[in-house]
Amino acid sequence: MSQAAKQDANEPTRTGLSRGALKRAVLDNLFYVMGRFPEVASASDRYSAVAYTVRDRLLERWIRTARYYKERNSRTVCYLSAEYLPGPHLLNNMLNLGITRTAGEVARELGADLAEIRETEEEPGLGNGGLGRLAACYMDSLATLQIPAIGYGIRYEFGIFDQVIVDGWQVEKGDTWLRNGNPWEIPRPKLTFPVGFGGRAEHYTDKHGVIRRRWLPDLMVNGVAYDTPIMGYGVTNGNLLRLWKSEAPESFNFQAFNVGDYYGAVHAKIEAETLSKVLYPNDEPVAGKELRLKQQYFFVSCSLQDMIRLQLRNAGTLDRFHEKYAIQLNDTHPALAIVELMRLLVDEHFMSWEQAWEITRNSCHFTNHTLLPEALETWPVALFERLLPRHLEILYEINRRFLDEVRVHFLNDEERVARMSLIDESDGRKVRMAHLAAVGSRAINGVAELHSSLLKTTIMRDFHDLWPERFHNVTNGVTPRRFMVVSNPPLADLISDTCGHADWIRDMRRLRELEAHADDAGLQGRWREVKTAAKGALSDWLGQHTGFRPDPETLFDVQAKRIHEYKRQHLNLLHIVWLYEHLKQNPNAELTPRTFIFGGKAAPGYFMAKLIIRLIHAIGEVINSDPQVNGFLRVAFMPDFNVKNGQRLYPAADLSEQISLAGKEASGTGNMKFAMNGTLTIGTLDGANIELRDEVGHDNFYLFGMTAEEVQQRQAEGYRPWELYHGDAQLRSAVDLIASGLFSHGDTELFRPITENLIHSDPFMVLADFHAYQERQQEVDRAYRDPNHWTRMSILNTARIGKFSSDRAIAEYAKKIWQIEPAPVELAD
Ligand code: NBY
Structure with a gap:
């Protein structure tokens, strides 16, 4: 046996990176995990065997990281995002471990093809577009820059739909990404938190004779943690993506069963599980969807309860919660974190309002991703109250104190007070989520220079007048590991x-x-x-x-x-x-x-x-x-x-x-x-x-x-697309050709909504450009x-293109926004 071969043979099957160790591990996993022998293994079996092989190697590093962070009680970024679009994990993890080439050789020796194996992987489509993908790029860079971080989100059973085209039309198909199992996640059935909905709030007297307020929800759902390791490139550090799945508490089931309501018990279970069933496939908010608000509260509450659990375990008190955690709100979707953290601190951990607010406002940071007015999230107060009655009380109290601050700062400006209020009173009462996020955060940032500066002059103008020091820009970046290597x-x-x-x-x-x-x-x-x-x-x-x-x-x-x-x-x-x-x-x-x-x-x-x-x-x-x-x-x-x-x-x-x-x-x-x-x-x-x-x-x-600027000016002057259409022969003939039915077998109706819209309204100034x-x-x-x-x-x-690496973006967040340092983990003992 050659020296190298001997070394291979000595390497442990579950952690070794040599060809020999990897090959043994793949065969082992095919046999013991998938229950197959090579001759009958399907492509999906082969994929899983390889994925489990890679996962074992990640786990060693990941657990070492977790232990190290715990010992050091490291400051940790908690990225709260309703969406993550990580893409296929296999090759990315191989790259980060530095085994891409060896793995290709092993596959060949086993008579398989890595390219074919990789095609088998179903990607977790837990997001709509840029915002979800950004969260995934940032998780990659946080690990690579060795910054302790947890990404919190929802483990949707059905992610973004699969698009098929039938007769030129988009047809949506259900995304069944979990059909063949998911080798990258580790279910944590013991890591479960209760989340309440509905009911009412009441006064009660505690054992010290103090009158307090508490929430009595009428529906309880459990959130169960599913963990996916996110490795850094070429480093030992591995961070955690923790996604919550909703389940019905067993006790609830039994209660209903015991009073003879079998149907009710099963129904309640289905309703609880519906919460994490499906991602809303819109890249802007859909008005008033109750389930969507429930999803937001569900994942935010589980995540905060998890942070509180960890902090109590390590520090014994929540007094320094904000020193331990930097919470980043990925758009307004997790903005309920501000109200929920207040509720947990005040109602459940008996902290004073003032201290709780100090901690909350020093823990949260808010990234805005849009200026489109129609994309700003609001919730009808009535819906909010029905689902989260105690949270509405807390929100009103936050608002009351905030508006007092506004009044003192801008004397005699009730119009401004109305504009800035967390409640929009103009057209049915609505909670303004962007205002909530701004009031409860230490830092507010846009995602490119232009965007950040427009934020200050348009939708966030009043807030910038009040707290200019809270505003930042961090231009987005993407990971060169996935998008180049x-x-x-x-x-x-x-x-x-x-x-x-x-x-x-x-x-x-x-x-x-x-x-x-x-x-x-x-x-x-x-x-x-x-x-x-x-x-x-x-x-x-x-x-x-x-x-x-x-x-x-x-x-x-x-x-x-x-x-x-x-x-x-x-x-x-x-x-x-x-x-x-x-x-x-x-x-x-x-x-x-x-x-x-x-x-x-x-x-x-x-x-x-x-x-x-x-x-x-x-x-x-x-x-x-x-x-x-x-x-x-x-x-x-x-x-x-x-x-x-x-x-x-x-x-x-x-x-x-x-x-x-x-x-x-x-x-x-x-x-x-x-x-x-x-x-x-x-x-x-x-x-x-x-x-x-x-x-x-x-x-x-x-x-x-x-x-x-020209766009704004043009709009202010009154934009008249029909004049452009009539004044430019080439433009007119292009629009007319679409309207003529040439592209629709003579049907002059089919594309009229597009051509008419362009000629008569053209809200995005297509004709002007x-x-x-x-x-x-x-x-x-x-x-x-x-x-x-x-x-x-x-x-x-x-x-x-170097500037647009997510490593640069994360380094900026770490310095300007989070004030957090890298915590490099060593592999060898
Ligand atoms: O976020 C995108 C922006 O449009 C893009 O310019 C930016 O680069 C990117 C990352 O910062 N926004 C985006 O992708 N938004 C969504 O996908 C989205 C999803 C859901 C909802 C709103 C927006 N929602 O309210 O449900």
């Missing part, structure tokens, strides 16, 4: 090869070292090869899943994100229609062959978004079957855009569409994922695009459109014909 290994290898190291993976500023090679013909050639191969792989996938295989030689122009009018997929479509007409009229026009690729889900109840998906398909159907333009123009739609499919898209794109109306997209994060993979951007001065353009260089970014967009697209067209120049710009985009 895992999604695009050939590019990662090429970069490491060129720079002579792989340190850029944890220090993205070092990508700048690529700049020196941007004109190097050798690098440019290899860079293009990598891109073309990724385009080929995407084409194959699209061919298999849609029947249309785009030509990888064409320019891949991609817009992938949730479908929303403010994101303006229809601006992209108008340009495509214009190009089509132009080509038909000028068959010899010099044009760069292009494939327009769309991806994205529409909220099931969002009619216009669903119609836009239908229109993408309608236009694709006509254009793709018109031989006159086929050498130059094609349209594709990637069904079921999610993290996994995104990973196929980012590496393959030449051009990324970030074309929202300025002032509407808080940040955007797709823009960063594309640019990391050497994709150029065509975009507006919106969200993080502005900073992205400043970083990559104005010459390497295709800018168009009005500024946020059309001309500038079209001109910039012509420039893209010309630039792509010079491959060396294009490749140079592509390399520079990657080289200068």
Whole structure:
């Protein structure tokens, strides 16, 4: 036996990272966990055996981390988010453990293929879009930066729906991600907290004769913890993602059973379990949905009870709760944490109001993700009161004290008092969640420079007047582990090869070292090869899943994100229609062959978004079957855009569409994922695009459109889209062609809601930006014909993208907002 083989044989099966140990472990797990022998194992069995093998190795590090944090009683970030979109775990965990290559070899030796195994994994789709994915990127960076953190959320049994396309329409299918089990989670049936709903509040006299208030709920639900380890890259630290599943308390069941109400008992159980059943598939709030408010309170209460349990165990008192925990509220969805923490401290731990408020206000921090007025969360007071009567009392008390502060600060300004109140009295009484979050937090931040500064002048203006020191900006970032190394290994290898190291993976500023090679013909050639191969792989996938295989030689122009009018997929479509007409009229026009690729889900109840998906398909159907333009123009739609499919898209794109109306997209994060993979951007001065353009260089970014200021001005003057429509022949003929029925087999009704809306109302000013967009697209067209120049710009985009690593963002949160230090864990004893 060789030296190496001997070493392998000595390595423990559950923790060793050598080839021998991994191979033994996979076979062991197949046998003892899945109960299969290799010849009859299904792809899913093989996947599970490999996943359990990786999990064992994570657990060793994770438990060591937990013990270390406990001993040090480390300050801990508690990230509260109703959504997480981590994407498939297997390859990411292999990367973080540094065993990707060995695992590939082991798979081969066992006659399996790692690529096939990875395809089997179902991703946890526990989020809608950018906000949920951001939470996952931040969990990755917290672990990598060795910052103690717990991500708290909901273990939805059904995540975001799977999108299938039938006759060009989106059809939603239930997401059954837990069907084959979930090897990454560890259920903690003993870690359960009761959560109440409804009932009433009452006075009582405690044993010291003090009159107190308490809540008597009329429904109890249990939250059970399910833990998923989140490992850092190349470090021992592993943090915890703790998701709550709702269950009926057994005692409740028995009670009903004993009085002979068997049906009632079963029904109560079903109702309790409904709480964590399904993610609401909307990327903005849906008015007054009781179950949604219940979900929010449910996960917030379990999480706070868990924090309190840990703090009492370690410190014996809650006096320094805020020194132990930095709670980050991911948008207003967990803002009830402020009221619930007050209730727990005052009602259940008998703290004075003043001390409890001091602790609460010093524990919480609030990130806002939107300026759209329709996306600001409110709850009818009546619903709030019925579900959470004691919380409403506490909220009123918070409000009373807060409004007194406002009155003292701004003498004689009752209008301002009404504007700032936690209760909107204007149109039925409503609780304003953003105001609650602002009042109860030490720090408030937006997610890009423009967004943070607009927050201060628009929706949060009064709050900024009162507490300017609470306002911050932390521009979003995304993790290069998943969006470069895992999604695009050939590019990662090429970069490491060129720079002579792989340190850029944890220090993205070092990508700048690529700049020196941007004109190097050798690098440019290899860079293009990598891109073309990724385009080929995407084409194959699209061919298999849609029947249309785009030509990888064409320019891949991609817009992938949730479908929303403010994101303006229809601006992209108008340009495509214009190009089509132009080509038909000028068959010899010099044009760069292009494939327009769309991806994205529409909220099931969002009619216009669903119609836009239908229109993408309608236009694709006509254009793709018109031989006159086929050498130059094609349209594709990637069904079921999610993290996994995104990973196929980012590496393959030449051009990324970030074309929202300025002032509407808080940040955007797709823009960063594309640019990391050497994709150029065509975009507006919106969200993080502005900073992205400043970083990559104005010459390497295709800018168009009005500024946020111009948008405001234009709106103030009175925007009249019909004048633009009548005044611009090209624009008019593009809109008219859609209205004519050409793309709908003569049906002139189908797309009318879109064309009429554009002409008569156009709330997102598609028509106003059309001309500038079209001109910039012509420039893209010309630039792509010079491959060396294009490749140079592509390399520079990657080289200068460092700022948009989530590591930078988390380092900023740690310093500016949380005041927390890394706690590195050593592996060896
Ligand atoms: O958050 C997105 C922003 O639109 C985007 O600009 C930003 O980059 C990203 C991360 O900061 N917001 C978002 O994804 N929001 C949601 O998904 C969402 C989901 C649910 C609800 C509201 C918004 N809800 O109220 O239920």
